[in-house]
Amino acid sequence: MSSSPSVVGEGGAPVIELGLPVTGGSHQRSTAGTAGLATSDAERSERFAQMRAGELGSLHSWELVTAVDGPGTRLTTFLAGCPLRCLYCHNPDTMEMRRGEPVLAEELLRRIRRYVPVFGVTGGGLTISGGEPLMQPAFVARLLRGAKELGVHTAIDTSGYLGAHCSDAMLADIDLVLLDVKSGIPETYRRTTGRDLQPTLDFGRRVAASGTEIWIRFVLVPGLTDAPENVDAVADYVASLSTVSRVEVLPFHQMGRDKWQGLGMTYELADTEPPSPELVARVRQQFRDRGLTVF
Template identity: 80%
Template sequence: MNATAAQREADEVGAPVVELGVPLVGGSNHRSTAGTAGLDVSEADRVERFAQMRAGELGSLHSWELVTAVDGPGTRLTTFLSGCPLRCLYCHNPDTMEMRRGEPITADELLGRIRRYRPIFEVTGGGLTISGGEPLMQPAFVARVLRGAKELGIHTAIDTSGYLGAHCTDAMLDDLDLVLLDVKSGDEETYKRVTGRELAPTLDFGCRLAARGTEIWVRFVLVPGLTDDVENVERVAAYVASLSTVTRVEVLPFHQMGRDKWDALGMRYELDETPAPSPELVARVREQFRAQGLTTY
């Protein structure tokens, strides 16, 4: 393909690695955070970037942070990739929904940063977690980073809704020690209301992980009036209990910490009047999971 044809293809197709036909979110192009400090941004032109993204050499990165006891065991370097097929009503990082809001970072540049923290990972039992957005929007880039991390002897995890689980190859699973699986609802209609998408791909991916023996931590966001229905929670708990490799369930109480980001991006936030769940509600939901024999936090 010559440069003119490549440019035309890039103009027509755009940057996303996985084409989903998801409409763009309206509002400002400005990111509410600029969390790529310490990483060199690629200066490749648009055509070259497109080719590099297809090859997995380049990714769209929103931010990274070093955290402890979050996103997996030990101290983690968590990278947040841009782009997500879901439109969760309670998303606290709506600035990661579109890939165009990220910065172009090469896999080698990111792996260089990861390598610097290997001594910390070894001491704390931590490692790398790739989050988003939805990391499986950029499967080739994620595959390359996971392979590089495993070559460094680093524990690896991804935080995913599972909606794009079909894009996670067996080779990628071989390079994953842990999957943080966000099961947002057990009821099809509620899941559609929360995310705008179908529930089945998440359920299928969880079953695939369990069949391969991949460790799973499940995350469930508890939103009063949306995901807290007793029957909905029972369905989630029963499904999670059927997955033999789940070692932990995290019930995450809804909060309003991301509301200002929605406003800054010119996006309508539908849960403005939704309160945080009461301690009693959180305790009830956690007990529903524990009743299924699950270790729950």
């Protein structure tokens, strides 16, 4: 990925200039925002140094949720910033790092400590999502290391596009990767996200080679990602990853449409209907035909 250097926005968090609108996410959320977390009041120069060191991150929101972002009850943190421009994104307000709040890693880890007993009872843990968590690799590495020191199960929810930002040490601190494979055909992937498919494929193979568990997420959008040959390409790739334990086929919805309009962004899928039950069943069967466990 090519981009210009980080700069500091009016709110104090860095903005990554990527040359196109950037968005992320694939699920409807009702979050706590940053409620209950102290935000940094450091000067901008100090904040920038803290972010480079992984001590400070740009946080969009957090929530405590069960059976959505990994096993058990999860504390899911949504970081701000993403290099993709997914046409179906329902959280375009996570598209820029400057839209988040500056939160110290230690502040989030204090919150995680509060829920360690809950994680122990439910088999849950920490999930780092976005946006795209690998936009802030130093911050994510600090959170993962801190969570593992607490004995907490860890997961990241990523497109894999910035997989090169995930060091081997960081990968060793991840118990589960929720990998969003948005298309299996490069042209469809670029149409869907504005970016190239290959980095996602490379990251998934690297994760599998490490022995780390993978859950696959595929958003089914009629007229965009639903072509049988595109689904076959995704399913063939997923079947080649030895550590995939679960595939989630996520039907497209319109719940983010108002956010796009509120941000003054053009929403290209305004006339797209959710997939029919028959289409969802067909696509899930394409994955099952390869011996995969599908939800």
